[in-house]
Amino acid sequence: MAASYISVPRDLTKVKSKLVFNLTKRQLICFSVAALFGVPSFFLIKQIASVSTAAIGMMVIMMPFFFLAMYEKNGQHLEVILGHLIEATFIRPKERPYKTDNYYAALHRYAEAERDINNIVMYNEAMRPEKKKKGREENLDDFF
Numbered sequence: 001m002a003a004s005y006i007s008v009p010r011d012l013t014k015v016k017s018k019l020v021f022n023l024t025k026r027q028l029i030c031f032s033v034a035a036l037f038g039v040p041s042f043f044l045i046k047q048i049a050s051v052s053t054a055a056i057g058m059m060v061i062m063m064p065f066f067f068l069a070m071y072e073k074n075g076q077h078l079e080v081i082l083g084h085l086i087e088a089t090f091i092r093p094k095e096r097p098y099k100t101d102n103y104y105a106a107l108h109r110y111a112e113a114e115r116d117i118n119n120i121v122m123y124n125e126a127m128r129p130e131k132k133k134k135g136r137e138e139n140l141d142d143f144f
Helices: 027-047 052-071 080-090 102-126
Strands: none
Touching: 027 052, 052 080
16 A cells, blocks of 8 residues: 655745635746737748748746746845845946044044034033023023
């Protein structure tokens, strides 16, 4: 008596739910869009050129959608990988020099900033007119 075994993956995060024809929702959408662009292009190219040229043209038009549907590396789809590639190649600067923040220079900047703040406070207090001291009597105008 032969036993039937079903292999169950240990990492269940890689398991994707299948819908129709054992395809995921992403694959169904990408294949449908590829068909929407590829089939009409086949008939348009067939009017101008031969059938084999039209078939090659249809494959060239549909291929990016197939790559979007099927390609996945390290859990990232093709558009994410292309986005990282474009960002690293064109958007971010080419040279990224390593800049250290010297601890003693940071302490020196902090001391200078604190000294400047104290000078500003002392200047404002020196320029403020003195209030007359009134002993225990309080005037209501001081509160408002």
